[in-house]
Amino acid sequence: MSNVAVVGFAQAPNVRNTQGTTNGVEMLVPTLAEAFEQTGLSKSDIGFWCSGSSDYLAGRAFSFISAVDAIGAFPPINESHVEMDAAWALYEAWVKILTGEVDTALVYGFGKSSAGTLRRVLSLQLDPYVAGPLWPDSISIAGLQARLGLESGRWTEEAMAEVAARSLADATTNDRAQRSGDAEVAELLANPVVADPLRAHDIAPVTDGASVVVLAAEERAREIVDRPAVITGFEHRIDSPSLGSRDLTDSPSTRAAAAAAGIDGVELAELHAPFTHQELILREALGLDSGVRVNPSGGALAANPMFAAGLTRIGEAAKQIIDGTAGKVLAHATSGPALQQNLVTVLEGIR
């Protein structure tokens, strides 16, 4: 199998509320322009397009069709869409390049969570016959998960607050972050619980945002950037949707994806953990030791644009290779209630 590399990454400002439509066009147009400027490519250079978004988040059918207006898709384009985080759109694009049919691809994800009440919208991801009608919301489900870990001794509220403190401090240097700041663990723990045992700092913010990643076959990639972030592992797995039968304090799908991707020797990891305790689950499942730098961007706790946040993790990790900061990095994306579905990408700066 040949190599495919990330050659460009751009993201819209991550904000609590945008004034645009739910089809993402207003966020995507400047972000696409930035990705083109960065790579020196134009619309006609792109062999395949793939996006990730959700009709339910947009409150309408076919939101991705209107998103195509951000591209100016005439002459017609070779294009596909996943109803998933755009990290999986990147996976589809990676597969497409591996078939040899195309040698470049542009992937984008977008979500305007401010259009509805996100925690309730996400309830609709549950089994519609048994769990869904009870309307447990996404934060309540994460609260149950956090509680299981606390009571079984897998983690502590202090460890959760440390994740928040580190993430928000790191986010102070990320100009696209929605939330950042310096806070002591003790200060954070003095705040009230929002959904017991979760406090505000444990929960990713509600974000409007979009991101774009450009892929190229390795040979083409080297014409575009000096140091492309070559994808050396790309795997995803899913766990059972049954919350009652899963061990919610573990993530077997993450562990299996990592084992298949080959993550030994990564220096840095961008993990898509919308809740502090989920980072702890992921670090454990990935077997990351304390020497691995986690989420220098601030991660999802600093900004969590639905259907783009996973792709953004891959973009942020790739940036560390492209700019020469790191040699081997890992990026992770998640989807579904309580870390049900997980994706692991390994990127390297191969000369």
Next chain:
Amino acid sequence: MTKQRAAVLGTGQTHHTTKRTDVSMPGLLREAVDRAMRDARVEWSDIDAVVLGKAPDLFEGVMMPELFLADALGANGKPLLRVHTAGSVGGSTALVAASLVQSGVHRRVLTVAYEKQSESNAMWALSIAPPFSMPVGAGAGGYFAPHVRSYIRRTDAPDHIGALVAVKDRRNGALNPYAHLRQEDITFDSVRASQMLWDPIRYDETCPSSDGACAMVLGDEAAGDAVDGGAAWVHGTAMRTEPTTFAGRDQVNPQAGKDAAAALWKAAGITDPLSEIDVAELYVPFSWFEPMWLENLGFTEEGSGWKLTESGATALDGTLPVNPSGGVLCTNPIGASGMLRCAEAAKQVMGRAGDYQVDGARKAVGHAYGGGSQYFAMWLVGADKPVG
């Protein structure tokens, strides 16, 4: 990068009807999946990955239903992808599954597409009016009827062509044990006498609203070689998209469809589709779309698709049988309709189409479109391995 060969190892589908209240969504999917796995003679341990496709989540009222369907799809611990590209999604999903094999990433992939419209209300889902977007209005029929009127005006087609297609497809559907509408007694006169819905589309010229699912197992060259009686080899795939509206857009004969077809013929080494293709399963939700797509795909020159239909060439015993399964006019579980076209094409070249088998079918096309005639996905499968 070298493309690997991919083949359809087996297909399966549900019995389709307006309301499948006898099964849940997982039950519906398993009906198709179990048939496909039996047809392909594979076990769960043979499946490396699952690709699911369906049209808007609002059609069932579940956000990303593949998440809750993971158990029923045997996907736990495996990769599961969810494709959504409007009405063409069943075709796009098959193409994504094929690419997972063609890329060398997987050896065997299960792909499934479905719609269970009875769980929600498709007309409601399509009628939400988001700010700053042109409303679709009276559902798909109202949207596409002006395209048909425009086609008739442009080509001077006689006004009975649509009824010819309806009679042919409904009678074909009577030969298909899984079809939703099976009307062996339908006649030209009864179609012409049926209620006018969206001029010029009459009641008998429009697709039903179906609950149903379709599944396929795709495999690599070694898996294809092992298929008893021969697999359906993927000779080419193509997807194209254009925006819904822009000044000068040709909605009757869209450029995206023409480009996709040209790419498909090129990939499969076809220079004269009409003589080289033995059977076509085209996405025809309203009768008149048969002649329109015959032109769009390049089977005939622009303006003469209706002549091909009128000549009887597209009948089951014609030179280019179109929709021998009965097509979308007989069965329309929206998200699965495109995959049904791809699966029916595969069945023909595998010689597994039963009473609607086209004699000597060696090369077949499966075609899907969606949105406002702006999303196209198609594949060409053959009884022989592709050359090169």
